[in-house]
Amino acid sequence: MDESALFKLTHGLYVLGAAEKGGRLCGSVVDAVMQVANKPLVIALSCHNNSYTKSVIEQSGVFSLSVLCKNVAPFVVANFGFQSSRNVNKWDNVDYELKDGLPYLKQNLAEIRAKVLQRIVYDSNTLFLAEVIDSRNTDCGEPLTYNNYRDYFKNDVIKSFNDYKQQKEKEKEMAENTEKKWVCTVCEYVYDGDVPFEELPDDYVCPVCGVGKDMFEQR
Ligand SMILES: Cc1cc2nc3c(=O)[nH]c(=O)nc-3n(C[C@H](O)[C@H](O)[C@H](O)COP(=O)(O)O)c2cc1C
Structure with a gap:
């Protein structure tokens, strides 16, 4: 079996958002999202089982999606895709808006809010089937696809994450020295x-x- 055949299935890239009971926000980058029914309007979202955002969605039953556009800053993908909300308040690092308790990137192509209807647990992933309960088409730019990410965007994302880590280290060092x-x-x-x-x-x-x-x- 050649698993690279699955790369030919096209996906977009999205920032998933969720809120803990006390209001703390978390989120991650996802590509595994698609519409699976018209009536009701249902989407499927697949999360890795070790994703912290996944565990928060299991508790809250709702999530937000911000559709990424081609000119999104590479750091947005690094911030949400390369570190876990377990340790970092990722939304503090980006421009976002809170709508009905859920966060959306300020720069996005579309916004979707969905309520979980069903959950299917596999060894590696949890699949959520969720009804779209609100949506906004905010911009008419081009969506960033997972193929774009693999073809030309990934190196910039990695670089932006390394720069961010270095900056954090510097800040930590300075704080330690001044204290x-x-x-x-x-x-x-x-x-x-x-x-x-x-x-x-x-x-x-x-x-x-x-x-x-x-x-x-x-x-
Ligand atoms: C390009 C890209 C696509 C990703 N797609 C998914 C996905 O579809 N589902 C998922 O659970 N994680 C996906 N990830 C990984 C999560 O974004 C990553 O594990 C994140 O750190 C999880 O954060 P959390 O622990 O705060 O939920 C993707 C990461 C990248 C960079």
Whole structure:
């Protein structure tokens, strides 16, 4: 069997949104969405079983979809597709609007709100059959497809995620450095001068107990 044959089935790309009971928002990128009935208007959504958003939809029974357009920023896909809402408040990293408690990207082609009718659990995925209860056609641009993602978009998405990670690391490092104080290990005097401790002359001594610079440590 050649599983790459399945790549010939065309999909779009969407940002899925859901809200926990207390209002915390979560979301992920999905491609496995399609309309499966007209009356009622039913769509199918398939989520990986380890998706946090999936577990929230199981609780809330509703979700939102923002249809992505071709000129979406690569970081939007990285943000929602490369990290889990378990650890990150992904919606804080993008421009979004809350409508009836569910989040939508500000830049999208269409918005769909759906209510779960049925759930089928496979080893790898959970399939939701859901009725569309609200929808808006917001823009007439071109939809981004999963094939576009594989053909030319993926590298930009990976790059934007690496840049974001690096920026986060830098911010963490700076926060750690600014929070840490130099403390005299002999008398517990906390250095609070204007000159950074590292730039003090080698003969600097503790103003309280008189020991040298080497007796200070960062805490
Ligand atoms: C291009 C692309 C398509 C994806 N399609 C799906 C999908 O159809 N269903 C799914 O559950 N996850 C899909 N994912 C993976 C999820 O977006 C990813 O596992 C995400 O981190 C889950 O986040 P969560 O734990 O906050 O739900 C896709 C990811 C990418 C980058």
